[in-house]
Amino acid sequence: MRGKLGDRALYVYTWLIILWLASPIAVMILFGFNDKQSKSNTSWQGFTFKWYQQLFAIDGLTDALVNSLIIAVVSTILATVLGTLLGLAVGRYRFRGKGVTDFLIFAAISTPELVMGASLLSLFVSANAPRGHITIIIAHTLFSLAFVVVTVRARVVGLDPSLEEAARDLGAGTFTTFRLVTLPSIMPGVAAGAMLAFALSIDDYVVTSFVNGSEQTFPLWIVGAVKVGIPPQVNVMGTLIFGIGVLLAVANAISARRKTTH
């Protein structure tokens, strides 16, 4: 009887934590509809759709969002290609330098973002490299890469090598085997890694703040605007990104469930 009561308490507690974690999201969505009059957007002043109509009215913000998207796409592609290849190497083969490679992957994941950003800036300064799009893409590829390696490796390790042998026995060359057998079977790992890379890139503030030069990204622009007051368009963009993300995730979960039940 006491056990049942404890379970109920834990159930209520779990919901409270979930609601707490979600409450700032509710605030973000709500204040995208706030008909604010003054600079600050912290107190509720009435309902309006006008920020949705004027979504792209702030040039700097729109440019920052577009920059973020371009950087996320390019760095995701780079990190996914490099990470998948390395994931295959460490998941499949035993070779000299594997220990060092594992350590490098661990280091790339566990180095504090602050140190990563600061050290990259040191490199770019001493190489006299101008900071901008390219340096941001380099940095984002760096911190995403290791996460792709980890997700791909997990998939490669569980792979049955006899499948590839069979393909080769049937006369497929190295590239054909890779394209028709290996790649499709590690695809879920590659896709998960790519999604993680995209999410990490579009959300990053700390590393980017060191290597951006005068280039703005969505998170950087928002932090820069804190002192002068966040325009409601930021809330609207956040709401739209949130909505699209949740829709995609739910659609993905439903289609995965369909596949397993049919």
Add this chain to the structure above:
Amino acid sequence: MRRWTPYWLALPAWLWLAIFLVVPIAAMASVSLTTGNLIDGFTQTFSVSNYTDAIAKYSTQLVRSLVYGGVATVIMLVLGYPVAYWIAFKAGHRKSMFLFLLLLPFFVSFVLRTISWGFLLADDGILFGTLKGWGVLPQDFHVLATTVAVIGGLVYNFLPFMILPIYVALERVDPRVIEASYDLYASRLSTFRRVVLPLSLPGVFAGVLMTFVPATADPINAQVLGGTSNTMIGNIVQTEYLVNNDYPTASAISFTLMAVLLIGIFIYARALGTENVLEAAAR
């Protein structure tokens, strides 16, 4: 020919990691031992004065960051463990729904989440403003720009990273082990203490690692929620690098921070009896 395959596969990523991770950290180590400034250039002096100066100047912020990060991590562990426990053992077929709900905040940018959290805590915001209007709270009550707001923000932002690894570890616990414990007349409490908790320790280890390091080095929560009296080491590194352009000092602080965190991780790993940190982190 096939003998070389792993090297060809690894080469591009190796180069990337070597050029953009290893070389920069080495470069930073070397810069931290120079003197000079951006205009006159830096000269290698191999003097550790940057370190002693930086530590003397910023020891308050360094200690404050470690304390904030540590306190936030402990709170996350206490708040997060019961959630992970309930989802792993009691949620049944709704497990994935609850995990999805926990991950919901990640669909909103980290920066924006922190700012929204600031909205909630604002003096005239919908929470405190309303309570003040009702006369429940005194007019001069405020949370924003205090230690509570910063630690609260850290806990809020990193809590899912504590819950998930613990959940993964608990989820792997074989229910028959728990049944066996009950069959041997262990109470609920001693079953938890002597069976479930030890089996979940790898998850706790991973969770603490994934929250303590980013929370200690985080500049955003202090910047957005902390006001002027809660500056953390992350803010110092940013200012020294980006505003003052004092690269030697900034490098020395970054290195000190990394060293302190690494030493902390190793002591912690030892205390927990995990022989190999790499292995524990890889799980």
